[in-house]
Amino acid sequence: MQLRRCGTDAVLVEVDSLDEVEAVRAAVAAAGSPDVVELVPAARTVLIVARPGGLPSIRRILAGASLVHHPGTDSTxxxxxxxxxxxxxxxxxxxxxxxxxxxxxxxxxxxxxxxxxxxxxxxxxxxxxxxxxxxxxxxxxxxxxxxxxxxxxxxxxxxxxxxxxxxxxxxxxxxxxxxxxxxxxxxxxxxxxxxxxxxxx
Structure with a gap:
């Protein structure tokens, strides 16, 4: 997992597969952090936009995130x-x-x-x-x-x-x-x- 700063309040997470994209997206969504303003997955990246000052919280979530997704947690x-x-x-x-x-x-x-x-x-x-x-x-x-x-x-x-x-x-x-x-x-x-x-x- 590679993290790239995007402006003052966003980070781009780069991974190797669609499964890892979903694992990152699901982990950040499940954390329910009020610091997350927007979550945008793509083919090999996830853009996470934070509220001002919220990036340290996002980085802590990512540090504890697994790159293995468990699809049984999806409900919709x-x-x-x-x-x-x-x-x-x-x-x-x-x-x-x-x-x-x-x-x-x-x-x-x-x-x-x-x-x-x-x-x-x-x-x-x-x-x-x-x-x-x-x-x-x-x-x-x-x-x-x-x-x-x-x-x-x-x-x-x-x-x-x-x-x-x-x-x-x-x-x-x-x-x-x-x-x-x-x-x-x-x-x-x-x-x-x-x-x-x-x-x-």
Missing amino acids: EVVIPVRYDGPDLDLVADTAGLTTAEVVELHTGATYRVAFCGFAPGFAYLTGLPEPLRQPRLPSPRTKVPAGSVAVAGEFTAAYPRATPGGWRLIGRTDAPLFDPCRPTPALLAPGHRVRFEALP
């Missing part, structure tokens, strides 16, 4: 209904050597975890994708991916909260309200949440 689970009719469903099935029904079964049979959010408001990178569905991005990205599209790319799966360009393989779509700026918490998914996908007829 979100179920996202999906119509599996995406334009790349056949491609994903062919690449994996599966039928489309088996792709759906694999995708809905796993429990995912929000590793971090980014790219667009409400866009959550979910880990836990079954190995056969871990496939590369499209050779040429689409200029517009429809809002609600459910997709896979590399080790991640995600749902697009709004229409944006994107190169992920689209396997379905959801009407779940992934991002609503009028809600007290605009994003439906936050780091640490567990997520399951449920197939609609």
Whole structure:
């Protein structure tokens, strides 16, 4: 674990894996310190913003943090209904050597975890994708991916909260309200949440 000072009241924690990112995020969140203003995980880092004078408290929490995460401590689970009719469903099935029904079964049979959010408001990178569905991005990205599209790319799966360009393989779509700026918490998914996908007829 490497710590890098960011301005006067923040520290960037650098680690080696997504699992270690989640371990740091979960440890800091569980500490419930009033000195923590914001906690922002990414692929290999966690940015911790403290209130003025709060960095020593944050450093003490990090000194006692384990880099092993115990997922059983997470309590929030979100179920996202999906119509599996995406334009790349056949491609994903062919690449994996599966039928489309088996792709759906694999995708809905796993429990995912929000590793971090980014790219667009409400866009959550979910880990836990079954190995056969871990496939590369499209050779040429689409200029517009429809809002609600459910997709896979590399080790991640995600749902697009709004229409944006994107190169992920689209396997379905959801009407779940992934991002609503009028809600007290605009994003439906936050780091640490567990997520399951449920197939609609």
